[in-house]
C-alpha cells in the first residue's frame with residue numbers, strides 16, 4: 001500500500017489552474033522531493049496533501065484511507081514550514097509539546113515525546129530556552145521536533161531550509177537525511193533548490209506550471225531527463241542547449257547543423273518525430289564540454305572566449321562566449337556556454353580556446369522539447 005497517493009488532483013485558484021491532474025504514488029518510508037521553479041505549484045500541492053487547501057477534483061489517499069474531505073488534524077500528517085512559526089513566549093520544550101497539549105494528551109506522554117524528539121535532534125540542552133536564545137539551525141530543529149512529537153505517518157516539509165545560511169543548509173541537509181534514516185517515516189519535501197533535491201531525495205518529482213514533468217531517482221533524472229525542462233532544471237551550472245537545424249533525417253539518423261560549429265550526425269536515434277528543416281536542440285552538460293588542445297580528438301569543437309572563470313580549487317568553471325546559439329539558458333553576463341573542468345585551469349577572462357564534446361555525451365531534444373536520444377546508463381548506488 002502506498003503511503004500517500006494523489007489521484008487526478010486538480011486545483012484552481014479563482015481562474016488560475018494551479019494543479020493539473022496530478023497522479024502520484026509515494027511509498028511508505030520514501031523521501032520524495034518536489035522541485036520546480038517558483039510558482040510551479042509545489043506549496044499548493046503540499047498544502048492539498050496537508051488539507052490546508054481544498055481540491056477541485058481528484059482524491060488524496062493516505063495509508064489507504066481517502067482523506068480528501070478530512071480536516072488537517074485528522075490526516076496523520078505534520079508539516080514543517082520555512083518560517084519556523086515558533087511561539088516566542090514558550091520554551092523549546094513547550095513549543096515541541098504544543099501539538100500534543102492541544103490534543104489533550106496526558107503530561108507524562110507529552111514529556112516522553114518531547115524528550116525523545118530532543119534526543120533525536122540534539123536539543124536536550126536547549127529545552128528550557130526560548131526561541132530567541134537559539135541559532136537559526138536550532139530553531140528549525142525545534143520546528144522539526146514539534147512535528148516529530150506528534151508521531152505523524154507522513155512529514156511534509158515546505159522549503160524548511162530557505163531561511164538558513166549556506167553552511168547551515170548543508171548541515172541541515174545531512175541532518176534531515178539522517179533523521180529520515182532513523183525514523184523511517186514517509187517524508188515529502190518541497191524546494192526550488194535542485195541541490196536539496198539531488199542530495200536528499202529517494203525520488204524527485206519535477207513540477208512545472210502545475211504539472212508533473214518527470215518522477216525518478218536523482219541520478220535517473222540527471223542521466224535521462226525526459227525533456228529540456230528537466231534537463232535544464234537539474235544540474236548546476238545548467239546544461240548547455242544549442243539550437244540546431246535538422247539537415248537530413250532518415251533511418252540511419254540525423255545530421256544537424258548550427259552556426260559557428262561543424263555539422264555532425266547522430267545515429268541510433270528514433271527519427272520519427274524529426275524531419276529536415278526542423279529546429280532541434282542539442283544539450284551538453286558543462287562537465288561534458290572539454291577544452292580541445294589539438295586536432296583529431298573526434299570531439300565536435302568550436303572556438304570561444306572566456307568571459308568569466310571561477311577557480312574553485314578542485315574544479316574550474318569557465319563561462320564562454322561562442323557562436324553557436326543557445327536555445328534557452330544563456331545567462332546574460334556570464335557568456336553563453338558553461339564548461340566545468342575537474343582541475344585547475346590557467347584560463348582567465350579573455351582567454352580564447354576551443355571547446356568540444358563527444359556526440360555520445362550529447363542529448364537531442366525534438367521541436368516539442370522532448371528527449372529523442374536513447375537512455376543513457378545510470379550508475380546505480
Ligand code: ADP
Pocket residue numbers: 013014016018036037038039040041042043044045
Ligand atoms: P510554488 O510553491 O511552486 O512557488 P505555489 O504553489 O505557491 O507555487 O503557487 C502556484 C501558483 O498558484 C502561483 O502562480 C501562485 O501565484 C498561485 N497561487 C497560490 N496561492 C494562491 C491563492 N491563494 N490565490 C490565488 N492564486 C494563488
